[in-house]
Amino acid sequence: MKINQDIKVAVDAVVFGYSENTLQVLLIKQRFGEAKGKWSLPGGFVLNDESLDQAVKREMKEETGLRTNFLEQLYSFGAVNRDNRFRVVTVAYLGLVNPKNYTLSPTTDASDAKWFPVKSIPRLAFDHKKIITLGLNRLRSKLNYQPVGFELLRSQFSFSELEQLYQTILEKSIDRRNFRKKILSFGLLDDTGILERGNSGRPAKLYSFNKKQYKLLEKEGYQLDIRFV
Amino acid sequence: MKINQDIKVAVDAVVFGYSENTLQVLLIKQRFGEAKGKWSLPGGFVLNDESLDQAVKREMKEETGLRTNFLEQLYSFGAVNRDNRFRVVTVAYLGLVNPKNYTLSPTTDASDAKWFPVKSIPRLAFDHKKIITLGLNRLRSKLNYQPVGFELLRSQFSFSELEQLYQTILEKSIDRRNFRKKILSFGLLDDTGILERGNSGRPAKLYSFNKKQYKLLEKEGYQLDIRFV
DNA sequence: TCAAAAGTGTTGGCGCTACACCCATGT
DNA sequence: ACATGGGTGTAGCGCCAACACTTTTGA
Numbered sequence: 001m002k003i004n005q006d007i008k009v010a011v012d013a014v015v016f017g018y019s020e021n022t023l024q025v026l027l028i029k030q031r032f033g034e035a036k037g038k039w040s041l042p043g044g045f046v047l048n049d050e051s052l053d054q055a056v057k058r059e060m061k062e063e064t065g066l067r068t069n070f071l072e073q074l075y076s077f078g079a080v081n082r083d084n085r086f087r088v089v090t091v092a093y094l095g096l097v098n099p100k101n102y103t104l105s106p107t108t109d110a111s112d113a114k115w116f117p118v119k120s121i122p123r124l125a126f127d128h129k130k131i132i133t134l135g136l137n138r139l140r141s142k143l144n145y146q147p148v149g150f151e152l153l154r155s156q157f158s159f160s161e162l163e164q165l166y167q168t169i170l171e172k173s174i175d176r177r178n179f180r181k182k183i184l185s186f187g188l189l190d191d192t193g194i195l196e197r198g199n200s201g202r203p204a205k206l207y208s209f210n211k212k213q214y215k216l217l218e219k220e221g222y223q224l225d226i227r228f229v
Numbered sequence: 230m231k232i233n234q235d236i237k238v239a240v241d242a243v244v245f246g247y248s249e250n251t252l253q254v255l256l257i258k259q260r261f262g263e264a265k266g267k268w269s270l271p272g273g274f275v276l277n278d279e280s281l282d283q284a285v286k287r288e289m290k291e292e293t294g295l296r297t298n299f300l301e302q303l304y305s306f307g308a309v310n311r312d313n314r315f316r317v318v319t320v321a322y323l324g325l326v327n328p329k330n331y332t333l334s335p336t337t338d339a340s341d342a343k344w345f346p347v348k349s350i351p352r353l354a355f356d357h358k359k360i361i362t363l364g365l366n367r368l369r370s371k372l373n374y375q376p377v378g379f380e381l382l383r384s385q386f387s388f389s390e391l392e393q394l395y396q397t398i399l400e401k402s403i404d405r406r407n408f409r410k411k412i413l414s415f416g417l418l419d420d421t422g423i424l425e426r427g428n429s430g431r432p433a434k435l436y437s438f439n440k441k442q443y444k445l446l447e448k449e450g451y452q453l454d455i456r457f458v
Numbered sequence: 459t460c461a462a463a464a465g466t467g468t469t470g471g472c473g474c475t476a477c478a479c480c481c482a483t484g485t
Numbered sequence: 486a487c488a489t490g491g492g493t494g495t496a497g498c499g500c501c502a503a504c505a506c507t508t509t510t511g512a
Contacts, residue, residue: 003274009236009307009318045232048316052307076305076320078238078281087277089238091305091318160464177466178502195509201463202509223452227502389491406493407475424482430490431482456475 010090011056012043012128014135015068017099018152022117023169024099025132028063029112030125034085040125041132042113043090056093064113065105068095070151074135082127094135096151140170145221147188150209156192158204159183172228179226186222187213239319240285241272241357243364244297246328247381251346252398253328254361257292258341259354262314269354270361271342272319285322293342294334297324299380303364311356321360323367325380369399374450376417379438385421387433388412401457408455415451416442 015026027039042063046055052073061067071093078089099115106113116122118136121129142148149162159180167174183189190210195203244255256268271292275284281302290296300322307318328344335342345351347365350358371377378391388409396403412418419439424432 003237004277005237005274006277007238007275008232008234009238045234046236046307046318048233048235049309051309052305052318055307073304075302076281078275078284078320080278080280089275089281089318089320091307158464175503176464177504180465181501197510199463200461200511202465202511204464223454225452229503387491404476405491406477409492410474426483428490429484429488431492433491458476 007087007089009046010043010088011046011052011059011093012041012090012131013056013060013071013093013095014041014074014132015060015064015066015095015097016118016135016139016152017097017115018165018168019099019115021164021168022119024115024117025121026064026066026095026097026104027114027116027121027124028106029114031111034083034125038125039116039122041092041128043092052091056091060095063106066097066102068097068151070096070148074131074138077127077131079127090131092131092135094138096139096148098152098154100154143169144224144226147186147209147214147217147222150214156194156206156208158196158206160204162207166226170226170228172226174226175229182224182226186217188217236316236318238275239272239317240275240281240288240322241270241319241360242285242289242297242300242322242324243270243303243361244289244293244295244324244326245347245364245368245381246326246344247394247397248328248344250393250397251348253344253346254350255293255295255324255326255333256343256345256350256353257335258343260340267354268345268351270321270357272321281320285320289324292335295326295331297326297380299325299377303360303367306356306360308356319360321364323364325368325377327381327383329383372398373453373455376415376438376443376446376451379443385423385435385437387425387435389433391436395455399455399457401455403455404458411453411455415446417446 017024017026026042028042029039030036042060043056044059046052050058056071057067074092074094076089076091080087082088082090104113121132139148143166149165152165153161162183163174163176163179166179188210189207192206192208194206196206197203246253246255255271257271258268259265271289272285273288275281279287285300286296303321303323305318305320309316311317311319333342350361368377372395378394381394382390391412392403392405392408395408417439418436421435421437423435425435426432
């Protein structure tokens, strides 16, 4: 049976990072191709002998120099005219990362790689804007049923930082007392006993995620069910 | 830029149906190719000028004769050795349908199409077993946060049928009184005023889904949060 | 001593679980 | 009249939203 199909398979990654109280997306500037000079999501064509997962990781590494711990499939896009050179089906991934853990170092196809606040994303190549929107929605939902902070925060963090993270992503205000109670009730956090001095105001206790419980809840899910004020 | 990629793109559909108090999956028997004579999911290669969504619908129609109202993307599978003729990336879909609304009529590539209880699925081609498992998990989760019954039940149904549906899919027992209260509290059902006579026992009131509320809740989601007995 | 941010407790009400008996029909 | 399945009510309890002041530090 001869299959006369002429479709290319690509992967793209929507990688969110959180720094300076802002949610950011990682974009690269295309060095080649139709979208040359335009900003777009990191990603590229899948090689014949690598899986989809391997392909995203490789492309991320090549184009931005970073490697995320959290990376899961988001959605596949296959409209006929996504790319007007030829037909491309892309499998989009969602990644989360703490930008401070990496220095961006674009190599191969990308002439530049940069974090952009989600509030000010430039015009993007292809349908990448749509992909980011979907990724953002997914991230927002995830906050409600899975622990997510681990990938976005530094390894030790104050409760205020966690709270800020949620408020920033969800664009809502949270009651500090109730939020704290809920999070603590999941046994997700370990008190490190360390106080962070140096800022103004009362020093904050630093917490870390309890890895075991985190993994468990990641698998089982929970209902955070935050009520906003 | 020349891309030396040799990967085919396919779509596959995990279609669940519910009849005789049993959850069923739709399978076809391959007429051609490596998997000839084996049972597998309906699906096939995407044409150059059709979107992924169009492709699944077309393949379903061709191979089984049916058309589902509910059909959403499930996951994409791209392991290197899924198919040992050549590399195939498949975008899997999840479909729901009431088997009684359709007569199966395989045409083109399929020599047969048949419903199988999920409890007794034969050996399948490729990684299709894995895809079904994922689909089943997704269906189970969906029951908890989205109205789903509409596609699986006849247009008018008794409360017991709805309850049975949930119990069958989740493989759990539910308290009838509390279940009824929860479902009713969403305003999802309209009492048709019709009683179904003819069976033994007291006749059952028939309900239908309130389409407007159904659509709304499908979009917004809810927390059903069933407690089992 | 003031400004800034972190930390903390209680109450009232609502919602949910748990639970078992009566009802309408066919035979 | 009995078998079969359908339909219904409530009380008590646990949980959670709502809510504002105190503590610790640096300057």
